Amino acid sequence: MTDATKTQGRQAFTAEKQPPFALAGVGSIAVVSAIALLASAGRYGFFGDELYFISAGRRLAFSYADQGPLLPAIARLMDLLAPESLVAQRIPAMLVTVAAVVISAQIAREFGGGRNAQLLTAAAYATSPFLLVQGTQLATNTIDTALWVLISWLLVRWVRTRRDALLLWASLVTALDMQVKWLIPFFWFAIAVGVLLYGPRELLRRPALWAGVALVVVVTLPSLIWQVAHDWPQLRLGGVVAAEQASVGGRYIWLPLAIASAGLLGGLLLIYGIVALFRWEPLRPYRFVAPLPLLLTVAFIATNGRPYYAAGCYAVIMAAGAVRWTAKTSRTRTIVNATIIVASVALVAFSMPWRPESAIEPAKSETDAGLSIGLYGRFGWPELAEATAAAYRALPEADRAHTVIIAESYWQAAALDVLGPADLPAVYSPSRGFGYFGTPPDAATTVLWVGNSEAELRPLFTSVTLLTHAGAPLGYPGASRDVPLWLGTHPITPWSQSWPTLQHL
Structure with a gap:
C-alpha cells in the first residue's frame, strides 16, 4: 500500500461522522450515580487515608514518601472550605467518578458506538463495585483511575481525528496524574508496545507526543528532586506494597479480584472487549489498545501490585466490548442486556455503604480485615x-x-x-x-x-x-x-x- 493510499484511507476514516451522543440516557445514568454517591458520602467516618491526606495537606510539599502532592492539596482545599467535613472531603471523588461514567460513554462513541453502546458502557462503569464505590471516599486510586479514563478518551479521539492538540492534552493530564501516583507510565509503556505491534506507528513520530513527554518531565521534576533528596521512598514503597499483598494472597488472587472489581456487566465486557479489539475489523484502527490490559496484568502480577492498579484501563476496553456487542440487535440480546444490568445494579447497590454501623460484624481474621480494609478503616x-x-x-x-x-x-x-x-x-x-x-x-x-x-x-x-x-x-x-x-x-x-x-x- 502506497503512502498516498494510506493517507486517503486515514482521511476517509477520520472524516467518518460520529454517532450522536446519548445525552439523555448517559446523563440519567450519571445523575443516578451521583445521587447514590451523595447519599453514601456521610456514611461511617473518615477512612484512614482521608485523615492522612488532610494531615499531609497541612504540610504541603512537592512530593511525599508515598504519593504525589495532588491529593494532599485537594484535601487541604476542602478542609479550608469546610473544616473536618466528611462530605466535603469526598465531593472531589464523587465529581471525578461521575465524570468518568460520562467519559466512558464518550469512548464508546469514538469507537463508532451508537446510543445502545454508549448506554451499555456507562451502565457497566456505573455498576462496577470498584469503579463506582471508590467514589465514596477521597483516595489516590479514585483520582488516578478517572485520569486514566480521560487519557484513554483523548488518545482514542486522536486516532479518529489526528488532532495533535489532543496529544498535548493527554500529556497534560498525564503530568497531573504523576502528581497522584506513579502508575501511568505503565499505561503508556503498554500503549507503546501495542502501537509498535499494530499501529498507528505514526503516533510515535508525532512531535506533539514528544513535546508532551517533555512537559510531563518538567512538571514532575520538583517531585523527582524531592524523591532524590529523600532516597526515593516512593519507589521503595513498592516493596512494602508487595509484602502487604503477599500477606492476603498476592499473585494468586490478583486476577480474580481484578475481574470481580469490574462487576458483572463490566467483567463480561472486559473479556469481550479484548476479543473484539483483536478480531473485529471495524475496531482495527484501535487494535493497539488490545494488549493494554494483558500487559498491565503481567506487570502488576509480577510486581505483586494491588488488583485495582489496572482499573483505569477498564473503560476503554468495556467501551470496545459494548460497541461490538450492540453491533447486532435482537430480542434475545435485549433480554440478556436487561437481565445482566439488573443483576449488576443489585450487586453494586449491595456494595455501597448502606448498612448501619451496628450491623457490621468484626472481621473474622486478619486476612478478612486486610481484604475489607476499605470498610473497617472508617471506624474508631x-x-x-x-x-x-x-x-x-x-x-x-x-x-x-x-x-x-x-x-x-x-x-x-x-x-x-x-x-x-x-x-x-x-x-x-x-x-x-x-x-x-x-x-x-x-x-x-x-x-x-x-x-x-x-x-x-x-x-x-x-x-x-x-x-x-x-x-x-x-x-x-x-x-x-x-x-x-x-x-x-x-x-x-x-x-x-x-x-x-x-x-x-
Whole structure:
C-alpha cells in the first residue's frame, strides 16, 4: 500500500461522522450515580487515608514518601472550605467518578458506538463495585483511575481525528496524574508496545507526543528532586506494597479480584472487549489498545501490585466490548442486556455503604480485615482521639510542657492530628509518609506513645508505663480492638539521632 493510499484511507476514516451522543440516557445514568454517591458520602467516618491526606495537606510539599502532592492539596482545599467535613472531603471523588461514567460513554462513541453502546458502557462503569464505590471516599486510586479514563478518551479521539492538540492534552493530564501516583507510565509503556505491534506507528513520530513527554518531565521534576533528596521512598514503597499483598494472597488472587472489581456487566465486557479489539475489523484502527490490559496484568502480577492498579484501563476496553456487542440487535440480546444490568445494579447497590454501623460484624481474621480494609478503616478514630486526649490531660501539668505524642501508624497519627482537641501536643509517627513530617524535639522528655508493644519501646526509654487501652480500627470496626497507650519518659537517645532508625514505610 502506497503512502498516498494510506493517507486517503486515514482521511476517509477520520472524516467518518460520529454517532450522536446519548445525552439523555448517559446523563440519567450519571445523575443516578451521583445521587447514590451523595447519599453514601456521610456514611461511617473518615477512612484512614482521608485523615492522612488532610494531615499531609497541612504540610504541603512537592512530593511525599508515598504519593504525589495532588491529593494532599485537594484535601487541604476542602478542609479550608469546610473544616473536618466528611462530605466535603469526598465531593472531589464523587465529581471525578461521575465524570468518568460520562467519559466512558464518550469512548464508546469514538469507537463508532451508537446510543445502545454508549448506554451499555456507562451502565457497566456505573455498576462496577470498584469503579463506582471508590467514589465514596477521597483516595489516590479514585483520582488516578478517572485520569486514566480521560487519557484513554483523548488518545482514542486522536486516532479518529489526528488532532495533535489532543496529544498535548493527554500529556497534560498525564503530568497531573504523576502528581497522584506513579502508575501511568505503565499505561503508556503498554500503549507503546501495542502501537509498535499494530499501529498507528505514526503516533510515535508525532512531535506533539514528544513535546508532551517533555512537559510531563518538567512538571514532575520538583517531585523527582524531592524523591532524590529523600532516597526515593516512593519507589521503595513498592516493596512494602508487595509484602502487604503477599500477606492476603498476592499473585494468586490478583486476577480474580481484578475481574470481580469490574462487576458483572463490566467483567463480561472486559473479556469481550479484548476479543473484539483483536478480531473485529471495524475496531482495527484501535487494535493497539488490545494488549493494554494483558500487559498491565503481567506487570502488576509480577510486581505483586494491588488488583485495582489496572482499573483505569477498564473503560476503554468495556467501551470496545459494548460497541461490538450492540453491533447486532435482537430480542434475545435485549433480554440478556436487561437481565445482566439488573443483576449488576443489585450487586453494586449491595456494595455501597448502606448498612448501619451496628450491623457490621468484626472481621473474622486478619486476612478478612486486610481484604475489607476499605470498610473497617472508617471506624474508631474519634474514640482513639478521645482516649489519647484523656490520657494526656491526666499527666501532671509540669510534664505536659515536655510531652509529645508518637503513634505507631500514620493512620493513628493522622487521626490524632485532625480529630484531636486543640490542647493536644504535637503528633509524630515514624510510619510511612508521616515519618517525614518532622522529628520530635530533643527537649521532648515525655512521650505519650500510641500502639506498639512494651518490648519495642523498652530500648527507647528509661521508663515505660502502660496507661490505658483505646479502641482503634486496625482491621476491625468500632472500638473492638484495643490499642495500648504508653507513657515513655527520658529517651535513652536524642530523637534527632534515633528518629531516622525508627522511620519505616
